[in-house]
Amino acid sequence: MSCVEQMKYKLYLERTSFKDAREYIEKNSEEVYYVDPGYKIFKDYYIIGVPPVAMGVRGKEMLFTYVKPCHGTFVMGIDSEEEIARLRENEGEKIKKSLKKGGPKEKAEATPASFGDMWKK
Amino acid sequence: MTEGKKALLVMGCPEVPVQTSMVIYLAHKLDKAGYDVTVAGTDAAVKLVKTADPENHYIKKTADVDQLIGEIVEQKIDFDISFAFMHSDAGMTYGATFSAISKARPYAIVFGKNAEALAASIDYPAEKIVAKATHNPNPLKNKIDKVVL
Numbered sequence: 001m002s003c004v005e006q007m008k009y010k011l012y013l014e015r016t017s018f019k020d021a022r023e024y025i026e027k028n029s030e031e032v033y034y035v036d037p038g039y040k041i042f043k044d045y046y047i048i049g050v051p052p053v054a055m056g057v058r059g060k061e062m063l064f065t066y067v068k069p070c071h072g073t074f075v076m077g078i079d080s081e082e083e084i085a086r087l088r089e090n091e092g093e094k095i096k097k098s099l100k101k102g103g104p105k106e107k108a109e110a111t112p113a114s115f116g117d118m119w120k121k
Numbered sequence: 122m123t124e125g126k127k128a129l130l131v132m133g134c135p136e137v138p139v140q141t142s143m144v145i146y147l148a149h150k151l152d153k154a155g156y157d158v159t160v161a162g163t164d165a166a167v168k169l170v171k172t173a174d175p176e177n178h179y180i181k182k183t184a185d186v187d188q189l190i191g192e193i194v195e196q197k198i199d200f201d202i203s204f205a206f207m208h209s210d211a212g213m214t215y216g217a218t219f220s221a222i223s224k225a226r227p228y229a230i231v232f233g234k235n236a237e238a239l240a241a242s243i244d245y246p247a248e249k250i251v252a253k254a255t256h257n258p259n260p261l262k263n264k265i266d267k268v269v270l
Contacts, residue, residue, distance in 0.1 A: 002187065017210040019242075037218040038194040046190045050217040050245060069163050069186070070134035072211050 003043040004066060004076065012063065013075040021065045021073040022054045029056025029063055033087045041083055057084050126155065129203040131186060131219055132162030132170075133212030137233050139258040140206050141169045146258070147204060147265055149179045154270040156202070161186040186215065193222050200225040202270075205247070208233030217245040228268065232261050 205216030
């Protein structure tokens with residue numbers, strides 16, 4: 001059992017598809033960040049998902065997908081200013097890297113309009 | 122030459138009967154081809170294959186699927202080839218995760234009553250092996266036999 005299940009969490013969607021969970025986060029968050037599968041949160045949970053994986057911020061709460069093989073995908077919310085700061089920092093690092101590689105054009109490519117556009121590339 | 126190469130079999134939820142049978146079959150086939158095989162899954166899925174093979178003739182190494190994801194991300198282990206068994210959206214999501222984090226050549230083994238629709242939803246890089254099999258393993262076995270190892 002992951003440490004996430006032992007924390008104080010809220011469930012916003014249960015036993016759904018990963019696509020529906022991602023759309024929920026995209027529509028119901030004040031800020032949305034995209035991470036790769038395997039992104040580590042809290043002590044020992046590595047995010048499982050179809051890339052790019054959406055993570056949301058709503059006030060002090062971080063929204064993320066949690067997948068169980070026999071139960072489907074859940075959207076969980078946990079208050080964590082520390083994890084939210086890491087998400088923002090991670091996004092900043094991605095932009096810095098893309099600027100180093102090829103300037104503002106690549107920066108624009110790092111933030112596509114939709115998931116579909118991103119995955120086509 | 123496959124000597125010394127590592128293969129990973131990722132099991133989905135074990136509720137569809139053909140999975141356990143085909144995992145044991147493919148593990149044996151890969152072992153005969155010279156692969157070092159690890160079978161990963163939930164606690165229940167691992168118990169099913171281990172109980173069916175009490176002397177470890179076919180299943181030599183097992184792993185908890187979530188712990189293994191952490192080990193691959195932390196670059197403690199990786200594989201040359203991986204087969205993700207799936208019959209649900211959650212299984213497909215695990216397959217996508219392994220495809221993204223591992224350097225292994227990925228295969229998606231899609232089965233169950235919604236196999237074709239599930240296979241159509243796979244949009245990550247993987248070679249698909251698809252059969253509408255739930256109780257009878259032969260349609261899936263025939264497709265797996267066509268994979269060149």
